[in-house]
Amino acid sequence: MNLNEELRFEISRTINTLRLRYANTADEAERRAILESIADLNGKLSILNQASLLQAAEQLADATQVVTGVIGAARMGPFDGYLAAIEAHLNRLYSLSGEMNAFEALPPAPDEEAGEGEGAATARGLSRARGPVPGLHAPLNSKVYEDIKNEYQAWFDACQPRASQQGVIGYYVKKLKGGEPVYRQVGDDLNGIPWYFIGIIHGMECGFNFNGHLHNGDPLNARTTHVPAGRPQVGTPPFTWRQSARDAMTMKGFHQVGDWSVPRILYLLERYNGMGYRMRRVASPYLWSFSNL
Numbered sequence: 001m002n003l004n005e006e007l008r009f010e011i012s013r014t015i016n017t018l019r020l021r022y023a024n025t026a027d028e029a030e031r032r033a034i035l036e037s038i039a040d041l042n043g044k045l046s047i048l049n050q051a052s053l054l055q056a057a058e059q060l061a062d063a064t065q066v067v068t069g070v071i072g073a074a075r076m077g078p079f080d081g082y083l084a085a086i087e088a089h090l091n092r093l094y095s096l097s098g099e100m101n102a103f104e105a106l107p108p109a110p111d112e113e114a115g116e117g118e119g120a121a122t123a124r125g126l127s128r129a130r131g132p133v134p135g136l137h138a139p140l141n142s143k144v145y146e147d148i149k150n151e152y153q154a155w156f157d158a159c160q161p162r163a164s165q166q167g168v169i170g171y172y173v174k175k176l177k178g179g180e181p182v183y184r185q186v187g188d189d190l191n192g193i194p195w196y197f198i199g200i201i202h203g204m205e206c207g208f209n210f211n212g213h214l215h216n217g218d219p220l221n222a223r224t225t226h227v228p229a230g231r232p233q234v235g236t237p238p239f240t241w242r243q244s245a246r247d248a249m250t251m252k253g254f255h256q257v258g259d260w261s262v263p264r265i266l267y268l269l270e271r272y273n274g275m276g277y278r279m280r281r282v283a284s285p286y287l288w289s290f291s292n293l
Contacts, residue, residue: 014089033073109274152263165290190255214248
């Protein structure tokens with residue numbers, strides 16, 4: 001089965017579980033919630049019959065919210081094995097979300113050594129080569145923040161989303177805002193890292209999947225096996241997503257950052273993915289995908 005087919009299959013299984021629960025609960029509020037949820041999920045199934053992968057991901061985001069609401073309603077009555085079953089469906093939906101978003105994940109930037117060396121920008125790097133829109137120069141091939149902070153602000157000010165990508169952007173923003181409470185908890189515990197900075201990295205690196213390490217999306221039931229491997233170094237698996245996220249943020253030293261201006265955020269995000277594009281004077285897709293830049 002492809003991912004779209006797997007999603008339809010899992011939603012169908014969820015609907016069957018809900019129907020069984022509806023037949024066996026006497027709680028009227030829960031019954032109403034279940035009927036509404038079944039109708040919503042059936043609507044998702046009809047859309048998925050003709051959906052692209054991105055459209056399927058959008059429907060999946062909505063479906064997880066529907067199932068989460070049903071779990072909340074179920075806590076009002078006796079659960080027997082129903083709650084565990086519906087939570088298993090939710091975990092599978094989250095897993096599929098991570099797999100779908102992995103298709104659109106960006107690889108690390110090209111090898112930085114292929115460009116020019118570390119340090120102040122060279123004369124060629126400082127030249128005003130033409131940028132993607134009038135008034136902008138191409139990215140400077142320097143990794144020094146003071147050399148490029150004004151460039152970040154100028155590019156941000158000129159950035160406009162492409163009309164053809166508005167649906168994609170809207171989907172990612174919805175996912176980002178959905179995780180805000182969790183991101184805030186991590187950021188507030190680490191000297192005020194902005195919640196959206198953590199959330200953007202979560203989306204870019206593991207498709208907003210809360211069942212994987214923020215470092216690289218590896219499962220939380222063990223230490224990471226991909227780069228960076230062996231994280232977190234302290235504690236005993238399985239880890240919570242917050243434990244992993246805290247480790248990822250402190251490993252990079254983000255808890256020690258005091259400047260969270262737009263240029264500094266863009267600089268930290270570009271360094272997170274790698275500066276190889278910049279060393280070739282190419283705009284990094286990690287920052288500027290789906291835009292006029």
